[in-house]
Structure formats: structure tokens, C-alpha cells
Amino acid sequence: MSDLPAVLITGASSGIGATYADRFARRGHDLVIVARDKARLDALAERLRSETGVAIDVIQADLTDGADLAVVEARLRDDDRIGVLVNNAGLSFAGRFEKQAASDIAQLLAVNTTAVLRLAHAVSPRFVETGQGAIINVGSAVSLIPEFGQTVYGATKAFVLYLSQGLAFELGPKGVYVQAVLPAATCTEIWTRAGADRSQLPPMMEVGEMVDAAFVGFDRREGVTIPPLHDASHWDAFQAARHQMLPGFGQTTAAPRYKTAS
Numbered sequence: 001m002s003d004l005p006a007v008l009i010t011g012a013s014s015g016i017g018a019t020y021a022d023r024f025a026r027r028g029h030d031l032v033i034v035a036r037d038k039a040r041l042d043a044l045a046e047r048l049r050s051e052t053g054v055a056i057d058v059i060q061a062d063l064t065d066g067a068d069l070a071v072v073e074a075r076l077r078d079d080d081r082i083g084v085l086v087n088n089a090g091l092s093f094a095g096r097f098e099k100q101a102a103s104d105i106a107q108l109l110a111v112n113t114t115a116v117l118r119l120a121h122a123v124s125p126r127f128v129e130t131g132q133g134a135i136i137n138v139g140s141a142v143s144l145i146p147e148f149g150q151t152v153y154g155a156t157k158a159f160v161l162y163l164s165q166g167l168a169f170e171l172g173p174k175g176v177y178v179q180a181v182l183p184a185a186t187c188t189e190i191w192t193r194a195g196a197d198r199s200q201l202p203p204m205m206e207v208g209e210m211v212d213a214a215f216v217g218f219d220r221r222e223g224v225t226i227p228p229l230h231d232a233s234h235w236d237a238f239q240a241a242r243h244q245m246l247p248g249f250g251q252t253t254a255a256p257r258y259k260t261a262s
């Protein structure tokens with residue numbers, strides 16, 4: 001058993017989550033890996049155990065299922081070896097908003113928002129009590145691009161960004177580090193799972209490149225990490241513009257432009 005905190009990773013059966021599992025294992029962390037596809041989780045766990053020697057537990061869970069979600073919450077609440085939560089599981093789908101099925105939207109919200117929130121909420125009391133711990137939430141650059149045309153998916157990722165920044169504000173002073181990771185298009189199964197034609201996809205970042213960059217942000221204790229954004233001053237300017245607006249929200253009279261009808 002490692003002296004380092006164990007890491008619970010959702011959506012570890014493929015793509016970004018499986019790569020997080022690989023990198024944390026190579027750093028010597030024991031893992032708890034979560035997803036629906038137990039065969040893939042078992043295969044990953046077996047490979048990483050033999051290559052790195054870390055201990056790995058597998059939890060098969062469908063995060064849209066209340067009972068399964070409760071199992072993962074309980075593990076985060078009760079297992080004091082777990083010091084890092086990687087909220088990574090997620091899905092997207094294409095198609096025009098007015099044609100999307102309500103059941104698909106509900107599934108997207110359950111995995112991309114409710115599970116992220118519930119798992120962060122389950123682990124936070126313990127992290128706050130011990131004054132340490134880290135929560136990594138995988139959002140998306142799409143959260144900053146309503147013009148992308150994936151409105152529901154982007155809205156769930158805007159939730160993840162807001163949640164992460166809010167939790168960093170609330171929990172940071174109590175010793176808990178919260179990181180939002182905002183990848184842009186990354187080469188994983190998410191695209192074909194969402195029904196995209198592989199031959200039509202643009203060039204994308206390799207998943208190892210994305211996760212390794214996210215780890216640099218993690219090690220620097222960065223609040224928001226955007227691996228593909230080369231000019232970091234753009235994000236800083238975006239945050240500065242937001243902060244510049246804040247005093248205006250305290251006005252008790254409406255802005256002059258709303259004082260006339262025309």
C-alpha cells in the first residue's frame with residue numbers, strides 16, 4: 001500500500017479517465033477506478049498493478065443509477081485513504097436541441113452534472129475536516145463557446161466550471177485544492193460514442209498530451225487549466241473582465257439604457 005493519497009477516478013474505463021489512472025499509478029498512487037464497463041476496468045487494473053505495483057480497486061457503477069451513485073459516494077465519504085477525486089466521467093451527444101430526446105438529456109445531466117456535484121459533496125466534509133485533499137473536475141472548453149452548437153453538453157460543462165471555481169473559493173482556504181480542467185477536442189471515444197463519423201473529425205490533441213498538461217496545472221495548483229490555450233493572458237483577461245463587472249451588480253437603480261423604451 002502506498003503512503004501517497006489514493007485517487008478515485010470516474011470514467012476510468014477509457015480515454016481521459018484511463019489516462020489519469022495510468023499517470024497517477026505511475027506516480028505511485030493507489031487507485032479506485034469507476035465506470036460501467038467492468039471488463040475494461042479489470043483489464044486496466046491488471047495492467048497497472050503489474051506495471052506499477054500500486055493497489056487498485058474497481059467499482060462497477062452506472063452514475064445515472066441512484067444506488068450505484070450512492071456506493072461511490074459512500075466510498076468517498078468513508079475511505080480516508082482517498083485524498084484525490086477525479087470527476088471525469090462524461091458524455092456528449094450531437095444533434096439539434098429541439099430534436100434531442102428528453103431521456104438523452106436526462107442521462108447527460110445525470111453524469112455530467114449531478115454525479116460530479118454529488119461526488120464532490122460526498123468527499124468535501126472529510127477533506128475539510130483534515131484540511132487537505134484535491135478535487136479535479138474535467139470540464140470542457142465548450143463551456144466557453146455557446147456558439148459551438150452543443151448547447152446541453154456545453155451547459156453541463158459551464159456548470160462544472162462554475163462549480164469548480166465556486167468550490168475553489170469556498171474550500172480553498174480550508175486546504176482543499178479544486179482544479180477545473182478544460183480540454184478542447186481530444187482524441188478519445190467520446191466522439192464516436194456521440195455518433196460522430198470518425199472520418200469527418202478534425203485533428204485533435206492526443207489524450208496523453210492533454211492529461212500530462214493537466215498534471216502540470218495540477219502540480220502548480222492552478223485553479224483552471226486549459227491545455228490547448230497557448231496564450232494564457234486570454235483567460236486572465238476574461239477573468240479580469242468578469243471581475244470588472246462585479247461592482248455594477250450592486251447598483252440599486254437600473255442602468256440608464258433601460259430607462260427609455262426605445
Ligand SMILES: NC(=O)C1=CN([C@@H]2O[C@H](COP(=O)(O)OP(=O)(O)OC[C@H]3O[C@@H](n4cnc5c(N)ncnc54)[C@H](OP(=O)(O)O)[C@@H]3O)[C@@H](O)[C@H]2O)C=CC1
Pocket residue numbers: 010011012013014015016017034035036037038061062063064088089090091092111138139140141182183184185186187188189190191193
Ligand atoms: N474527448 C474530448 O474531446 C473532450 C472530453 N471532455 C470530457 O472528458 C471527460 C472524459 O471523456 P473522454 O475520455 O473524452 O470520453 P470517453 O468516452 O473515452 O470516456 C468517457 C468515460 O465516462 C464513462 N461513463 C460514461 N457514462 C457513464 C455512466 N453512466 N456511468 C459511469 N461512467 C460513465 C465511460 O465509461 P463506461 O462506458 O465504461 O461507463 C468512460 O470511462 C468527459 O467528462 C468529457 O466531457 C472534455 C473536453 C473534450
Ligand SMILES: N[C@@H](C=O)C(=O)O
Pocket residue numbers: 092093139140141142150153183184185186190
Ligand atoms: N467532447 C467534446 C464535445 O463533444 C468537447 O468537450 O470538446
